[in-house]
Amino acid sequence: MNTRKYLIDVNLPYYFSIWNTPEYIHQNDIGDDWSDEKIWEYAKENNLTIISKDADFSSRILIKSPPPKVIHIRLGNMKIKELYQSLSAIWIEVLQLSEINKLVNVFKERIEGIN
Numbered sequence: 719m720n721t722r723k724y725l726i727d728v729n730l731p732y733y734f735s736i737w738n739t740p741e742y743i744h745q746n747d748i749g750d751d752w753s754d755e756k757i758w759e760y761a762k763e764n765n766l767t768i769i770s771k772d773a774d775f776s777s778r779i780l781i782k783s784p785p786p787k788v789i790h791i792r793l794g795n796m797k798i799k800e801l802y803q804s805l806s807a808i809w810i811e812v813l814q815l816s817e818i819n820k821l822v823n824v825f826k827e828r829i830e831g832i833n
Contacts (some may be wrong), residue, residue, distance in 0.1 A: 727770035761786035
């Protein structure tokens with residue numbers, strides 16, 4: 719049985735403890751040069767939620783139905799440590815919102831779920 723639920727886009731850190739479990743796969747492990755379309759299709763076929771800083775995925779999900787779902791990290795440019803601290807403080811809430819929404823936008827000041 720496939721335990722993977724989330725696909726981490728290449729533009730996010732590979733070594734990050736909040737997604738260092740069998741539920742997560744990083745794009746580097748399957749094809750770091752894949753187009754957005756290929757990533758989308760892989761996530762769709764495997765019922766994965768895409769986690770990305772890329773606005774293309776959140777734009778696409780607004781006009782499509784899941785799968786895949788999308789978590790859009792919109793925190794701007796940060797050092798890895800700052801990104802980790804920001805995400806780890808809210809990650810459980812982000813995942814909970816992702817269960818009931820097709821898109822979750824993660825901003826510095828709020829988390830927004832879009833159904």
